[in-house]
Amino acid sequence: MLKLHIKSDSESFKEPQDRLSRLLKTLYNIPYWQPILNSSNIVSDNIDSTNSYQCLALLPVTTKSTYNKNFPDKITSSNNKSTWQFLSSAGTNDRMTVVTDFVKRDYLRAAEHLTIKLSQGQPFGRCTVDIPPSACNVVCGLADEGPEPLIHYLLWIIKVKRTLNRAILSDIRGRVERQIFLKRKTLMPIESNDWAHICIQLDTYLEQISTEKIKVIRGYPHFLYWLAKRAVQKDLSFPHVEVLIPYGGLAGEALVSFICSVFKADFVNVYGTGEVGSIGISNKNSHELNVYRSVVHVEVVDDEGNTVKNGQHGNILVTDLTNQAMPIIRYSIGDMGVISSNESEPNTLIVLGRKVESMLLASGKTVYARQVQNLFFARDEIINFKVERLTAKMFKIQIVLYKPSELIGFAEELQTIFELSKPPKLHLVEFICPESSGKYIAVKDSYTKRTSH
Structure with a gap:
């Protein structure tokens, strides 16, 4: 315990x-x-x-x-x-x-510190980058008035003659915790776009991970997956990375296996x-x-x-x-x-x-988001997807590829898992928009939602 x-x-x-x-x-x-x-x-x-x-x-x-x-x-x-x-x-x-x-x-802080100790093997954070799913996670924590670096912030307080009120002390404490205790640099979420434009942001982050000798990468699972895909494309290696921590979304076996193989690092599941x-x-x-x-x-x-x-x-x-x-x-x-x-x-x-991404089939079988993600991300060419059930027998399958592929036999695999009478049509799209939370929905069951009302 x-x-x-x-x-x-x-x-x-x-x-x-x-x-x-x-x-x-x-x-x-x-x-x-x-x-x-x-x-x-x-x-x-x-x-x-x-x-x-x-x-x-x-x-x-x-x-x-x-x-x-x-x-x-x-x-x-x-x-x-x-x-x-x-x-x-x-x-x-x-x-x-x-x-x-x-x-x-x-208790919230103690649990966070325990997580750091268990995941990183020491009571203080290793050099970490964090890529959360929502910009609010970044803006709410880092949009304090004044510069973010602690030394620059203290000089800024003196320069503008700010008094040490409760808000200022809270901002100082936040910077001390982020920069000294956690050693964590929080980056903006990766914006939804076509692969060529996403790569511009991915390349910047991969360069930062390499030059700053980052040891721990925390992030939304999709973002870690895309970083790994881009690293393979550019034939990059990251000898300093030790731990990968997906959070904020589902990280199934296929996704985790791939990111670990690319970064040559351990995986820790946090919840x-x-x-x-x-x-x-x-x-x-x-x-x-x-x-x-x-x-x-x-x-x-x-x-x-x-x-x-x-x-x-x-x-x-x-x-x-x-x-x-x-x-x-x-x-x-x-x-x-x-x-x-x-x-x-x-x-x-x-x-x-x-639960909203699980699907109850006519046979009584439930298909879970974990199964669906594993099926899609087992295909090397796929970097994102969305499955929507429109009627009892009609599915809309959107797929984002990062390199050309005919996806031979994949429609038949989907036919089997969703118990369809024929293979569904696959729609190749340039990108899929996330929800307002910044997260991506794997499965949307519009049919069950509509018929249950």
């Missing part, structure tokens, strides 16, 4: 069941949860560490809509509002604002959300995630919210054990997954992709 140890006068609970017990008792002070607890016959005085998980299972599944509709008064605790801070997630479909307090803030923070991390070169069980509780459930057996697929739910200001309870983050039944790595989580 991976644990985070933080000394705090207001947080003395060390075991996850103790934290969960305390969290459930907090719900009695929150208007949204009061009638739900009463209808579930959950009595505050009867909740303790021995039955906290059983009590949690009696509560309903929540979604972004649950928190957005009741925000802020009905879903937050009235205690210690002076310590409140606000986080905004950048989901694929919509956004959600989360209230946190200082204790939760400390988290803007609403909760870090959830887990894999061992090197493994897709199975070890959950940070001391700070989050993860369940895999069916569509009725019932826990499925280990090894069975279902919806991933997360309960944040450390946010007392706005408890996140049995929150469906929109991903499908499976808790492994592998005896060598028990209770590890495998993410199969977004």
Whole structure:
């Protein structure tokens, strides 16, 4: 079990069941949860560490809509509002604002630091570049007034005669953390365009990775894939790169195998959300995630919210054990997954992709985004794609190639996986536009969405 140890006068609970017990008792002070607890016959005085998980299972599944509709008064605790801070997630479909307090803030940072230690083998970050999917991830963190380099910023403060107020101190702290502790340089997302124009940006980043002897590359999986494709085209090598960390999207086996072969580096799988923070991390070169069980509780459930057996697929739910200001309870983050039944790595989580990108076929079989991505990225010529089901038997398949190809036999492979009566038509396009979040949707099921209304 991976644990985070933080000394705090207001947080003395060390075991996850103790934290969960305390969290459930907090719900009695929150208007949204009061009638739900009463209808579930959950009595505050009867909740303790021995039955906290059983009590949690009696509560309903929540979604972004649950928190957005009741925000802020009905879903937050009235205690210690002076310590409140606000986080905004950048989901694929919509956004959600989360209230946190200082204790939760400390846990968020501790989880980030633990992730650095486990992924990079040391408590301080190695020289890192980060290419997030959304420009907001860059702008919100780096658009402070004044120059970004710490020394230049301190000289700028003196030059313009700024006083050391709370905002200035926060900006200094952010620069110290990014530049000294994390050693992380955040780059702008790679813009959607045809391959020739994308290569202009890729070449700049690859040159930076080489000349600055970058050791860790973090980024949206598609971006890492494109960097690797371009590196092959230019016959580049990167002897200094040690670790690749895809995040913010699905990184299936085919994608990871390719980027690791190009950069000759280890792969570390990290998982988290803007609403909760870090959830887990894999061992090197493994897709199975070890959950940070001391700070989050993860369940895999069916569509009725019932826990499925280990090894069975279902919806991933997360309960944040450390946010007392706005408890996140049995929150469906929109991903499908499976808790492994592998005896060598028990209770590890495998993410199969977004639920909205899974497709239920007429036979009852579900095709997951992970399967689809692996199928497409197993083809060397393909750098992006989008599958849309328009009717029960009609699919629109968009494919972006970075070099000419006839894709012989590929339509027949798609016919098999989607159980079609004939091979679908393949549409070759110059580029595919991402969602507003900056992420790409692999599968869009317009038919099921339309017929379910």
